[in-house]
Amino acid sequence: MIEVRPGGRRRIDRVLAPGYLTGLGDLPLPVLRERRDEAAQEETDLSYLRRLLHARIDIVRAEQQRRSSGGDTSIVDQLASILADNALGPATGSGRHQQLEPSRAGEHRRHAEALIGDTDLTDVGSLTDSKLATALDTYATEEVSVSTFRRQVQGVMDTLNAEIAARYQRGAASVDELLDSELGRNEE
Numbered sequence: 001m002i003e004v005r006p007g008g009r010r011r012i013d014r015v016l017a018p019g020y021l022t023g024l025g026d027l028p029l030p031v032l033r034e035r036r037d038e039a040a041q042e043e044t045d046l047s048y049l050r051r052l053l054h055a056r057i058d059i060v061r062a063e064q065q066r067r068s069s070g071g072d073t074s075i076v077d078q079l080a081s082i083l084a085d086n087a088l089g090p091a092t093g094s095g096r097h098q099q100l101e102p103s104r105a106g107e108h109r110r111h112a113e114a115l116i117g118d119t120d121l122t123d124v125g126s127l128t129d130s131k132l133a134t135a136l137d138t139y140a141t142e143e144v145s146v147s148t149f150r151r152q153v154q155g156v157m158d159t160l161n162a163e164i165a166a167r168y169q170r171g172a173a174s175v176d177e178l179l180d181s182e183l184g185r186n187e188e
Helices: 011-015 029-069 075-088 105-114 121-126 129-170 175-182
Strands: none
Touching: 011 029, 011 129, 029 075, 029 105, 029 121, 029 129
16 A cells, blocks of 8 residues: 655655645745656656556456356457557546656556465466455555545646746746756856
8 A cells, every 4th residue: 555654755755745835935946846847757656556556457357257247268368458448448537648757667566466465467367256356456445545646746746837837927937047947058
C-alpha cells in the first residue's frame, strides 16, 4: 500500500508534505517550477504504477470471465486483446498528457508483483478461484490507493501551475525571462 511518511525523504513525501505549498507567493519562480516539475515526475510515476495495476486487474478479470462462461481459449491467447481493450476504451479519471518517463519503472513493477506474493500471473489458468479473487481484491485495493495519491499530487501541480500563471498575468514573470533561463542567458 502506498503511504506518505511525514518528514520522509521520498519524492511523494515531499510533494504531499503540508508545507510544500506554503508561502508560494514568496518563492522565486525557479523554485516554483522545480516544485511543479518534481510533482509532475511523481504524478508520472504514480500513473505508471496505476497502469501496471490495471493490466493485472484486467488479466485476472478476463480469467474469471473465461471460467464463468466456460471458455476454453487460454488467457495467453487473449492477452493482446485483453490489454488493448482497456487502452482503447473511454478514458476515465483525470488523465493528463505526460511528457515524462517514469523514473522508477522497475521499482513499480516489483511493487505490483510483490502485492500478491507467490501468486504468479504467468499462468492464471492454474490459479484457484480463491487465489484469483484474492489477487483481484489486492490489486483493486492498491489501485484505489495509488489513484487517491495521484489525484492529490495533481492537486499540488494545479496549485503550483496556478501560482505560476498568476505571476505571468500580474506581470511578475515574463516569457522573455523564461526563455533566457531556459537558454542559460540569465548569467550575463
